[in-house]
Amino acid sequence: MSEDIAHLFFEGELIELLTCAHQFGIVRYAANREASIKDVVEAIGVPPTEVYAIRMNGKEYDFSLQLSPDARITFLPARLTSDYPVDVTRTTLLRPALKELRFLVDENVARLALLLRAFGFDAAYHRTWNDEYIAELAAREGRVVLSRDRGLLKRGAVEHGRLIRSQVADEQLQEVLKHFKMPNRVRAFSRCFRCNVITxxxxxxxxxxxxxxxxxxxxxxxxxxxxxxxxxxxxxxxxxxxxxxxxxxxxxxxxx
Ligand SMILES: [Zn+2]
Incomplete structure (x- = not known):
């Protein structure tokens, strides 16, 4: 009987996101049904927003890659690619470009919205917005979703996002500033903390x-x-x- 096992290699900070059994980031995955690599990655705990390269046999693939038996596929976080810090205004194989770096902040990191606004960033946030609305708004307005909730980042409409690791607002800000390439146009202290509009x-x-x-x-x-x-x-x-x-x-x- 053939085993039909695919080997998935998760690197760097993706390893700690795995919710399935693995050995140093290597997952043996039963490839016995048709599935896109996006579904597979989500099923084992990794929001697609955290993946910045998918490689197989020396070639790069997008999320529509179909899992096949015997496949050996490597997944890289942004930090291990040449696209780091991440420039969201550049089209990549995995994501379309955004017009500019703008954020949508989930309630579980609400204080981050105020810090980003102080910095001059457009950081949309409202405590009444639910996951469905946040995902839809992010897609409609071309925003990067910031959240500690993997479920939100796995929503199909969310293409650009970042899973915030720390629970401390200052560290969350550092995570964001480190991860994304800062545009030159940001002007600190030019935005209303309450309304997110330019003063x-x-x-x-x-x-x-x-x-x-x-x-x-x-x-x-x-x-x-x-x-x-x-x-x-x-x-x-x-x-x-x-x-x-x-x-x-x-x-x-x-x-x-
Ligand atoms: Zn205002």
């Missing part, structure tokens, strides 16, 4: 009645959110965030 310069005269006397005396440059009308200036909150970014080893000058 606009506003004359002090126009908003000075809204300020505390101390703020009025000390600060002269202000921005305002066109949506919620919240006014921003480089005060204590700004100083604290700057200090936090610096302590994370992030060179903010690059983004100012």
């Amino acid at each position: 606009e310069p506003v004359d002090k005269a126009e908003i000075k009645h809204l300020l505390e006397p101390k703020t009025r005396a000390r600060y002269h440059t202000f921005r305002r959110c066109p949506t919620c009308k919240r006014v921003y200036w480089r005060g204590v909150h700004y100083e604290r965030l700057m200090a936090r970014f610096v302590s994370l080893g992030i060179n903010m000058r690059r983004f100012m």
Whole structure:
């Protein structure tokens, strides 16, 4: 009786995602039914968003590769490919290009949304959005889904995503900044924390009645959110965030 066993080789950080039996990342998989490699990878715990190369016999394949008996297939995370940090504006064999690096943040990493906005990133988030809506919105608006939930990242509509490993917001930010190639256009402190829209310069005269006397005396440059009308200036909150970014080893000058 033939065994029809395929050997799947998972490398680097993909190994720790495996939920099936394996030896140092090598999975013996019964190839006794027709299945695309995408279904197989998902079935053994790995969200396709974490895979950046699929190789067999020295050739690269996409997720539609059909599993065949005796196949020996290697799966690589981004870090082990030449496409790292990941440039989402480039089309690859596994994913279409996005227009720009924009995020959609799942509720389980909600604090990450605020940090990304402080950085100047477009980071959409709402606590009432469910998995189905997040996946659909990400596809419609061309966004990268950030989540700690593998189930969400396995949804068919999610092509670009990143499984966040840490439970600590600062470390989550570092994960994202390390994983994705930062565009040059990011401008820190240019976005409303609450609404995720770009704030606009506003004359002090126009908003000075809204300020505390101390703020009025000390600060002269202000921005305002066109949506919620919240006014921003480089005060204590700004100083604290700057200090936090610096302590994370992030060179903010690059983004100012
Ligand atoms: Zn706002």
